[in-house]
Amino acid sequence: MARQPNLFAFPSVDALATTLRAYIISCQTAGLHRHDSFKVAVSGGSLPKTLAHALLVPPSSAEDTVKFDKWEIFFADERAVPLDHEDSNYGLLKTELLDKIPEEMGKPLVHPIDVAHLDDTQELADQYEQLLVKSFAQRDSVKLPIFDLLLLGCGPDGHTCSLFPGHELLRETAAWVAPIEDSPKPPPKRITLTLPVVTHGVKIAFVATGSGKKEILKKIFEEGAGLPCALVNEGAGERCSWFTDTAAVEEVSFPRRGSL
Numbered sequence: 001m002a003r004q005p006n007l008f009a010f011p012s013v014d015a016l017a018t019t020l021r022a023y024i025i026s027c028q029t030a031g032l033h034r035h036d037s038f039k040v041a042v043s044g045g046s047l048p049k050t051l052a053h054a055l056l057v058p059p060s061s062a063e064d065t066v067k068f069d070k071w072e073i074f075f076a077d078e079r080a081v082p083l084d085h086e087d088s089n090y091g092l093l094k095t096e097l098l099d100k101i102p103e104e105m106g107k108p109l110v111h112p113i114d115v116a117h118l119d120d121t122q123e124l125a126d127q128y129e130q131l132l133v134k135s136f137a138q139r140d141s142v143k144l145p146i147f148d149l150l151l152l153g154c155g156p157d158g159h160t161c162s163l164f165p166g167h168e169l170l171r172e173t174a175a176w177v178a179p180i181e182d183s184p185k186p187p188p189k190r191i192t193l194t195l196p197v198v199t200h201g202v203k204i205a206f207v208a209t210g211s212g213k214k215e216i217l218k219k220i221f222e223e224g225a226g227l228p229c230a231l232v233n234e235g236a237g238e239r240c241s242w243f244t245d246t247a248a249v250e251e252v253s254f255p256r257r258g259s260l
């Protein structure tokens with residue numbers, strides 16, 4: 001049986017950010033050893049702000065350096081909107097993180113969606129999958145892309161990426177990237193990495209903070225109930241780590257650890 005995911009709870013977002021940074025840098029080091037680049041998938045929502053908090057501080061040592069010029073950033077999910085639309089996950093990451101990276105930290109290679117296909121979400125998803133095929137080797141020779149790290153959010157309903165509770169997309173096993181046209185959270189049209197791709201990552205990290213997440217975290221860790229985040233926990237086991245604050249885990253009795 002896969003071992004359980006790690007659950008880290010911190011007294012403040014500052015403390016969370018410090019440990020999240022150390023965790024991301026250890027994933028970066030492992031990625032650089034494997035293929036001289038760091039392939040990361042990121043979510044939208046509240047995550048980019050916390051990421052900026054964690055990453056945009058000067059390094060305390062050579063080992064503590066974020067090497068953005070080695071990063072390849074993909075989107076764990078994206079909304080079918082122009083890149084400068086207020087609902088765009090790319091737009092959010094750009095404003096919160098990418099535009100604030102000082103020159104000396106290097107420039108990541110960022111892979112947004114191809115906005116030529118906004119009117120056809122199947123084509124939008126297929127194009128993004130083709131991008132993954134090119135970046136991760138040929139689809140025929142590789143069953144699934146293996147991200148060095150997936151940085152994910154957890155919605156108050158237990159959704160992650162654009163994988164929503166009870167949705168048929170949770171049963172998708174063939175596609176790497178899938179369209180969704182009936183997202184219960186607006187906007188309805190999106191694309192998302194599928195569950196097998198998410199759980200196949202070398203490491204998967206959730207960031208969930210604030211009391212607004214406490215009820216769903218209790219459900220995820222104590223009941224599971226087929227919630228998308230719980231399915232990631234089950235599929236990834238100990239490769240999955242949760243970075244939370246005490247407000248978000250107030251009601252969780254799952255054994256916690258406060259440092260890496």
Ligand SMILES: O=C1O[C@H](COP(=O)(O)O)[C@@H](O)[C@H](O)[C@H]1O
Nearest residue numbers: 043044045046047153154155161
């Ligand atoms: O719609 C989305 O929501 C989730 C969760 O967002 P949060 O604000 O509750 O952290 C996010 O991870 C996903 O990328 C986004 O498209």
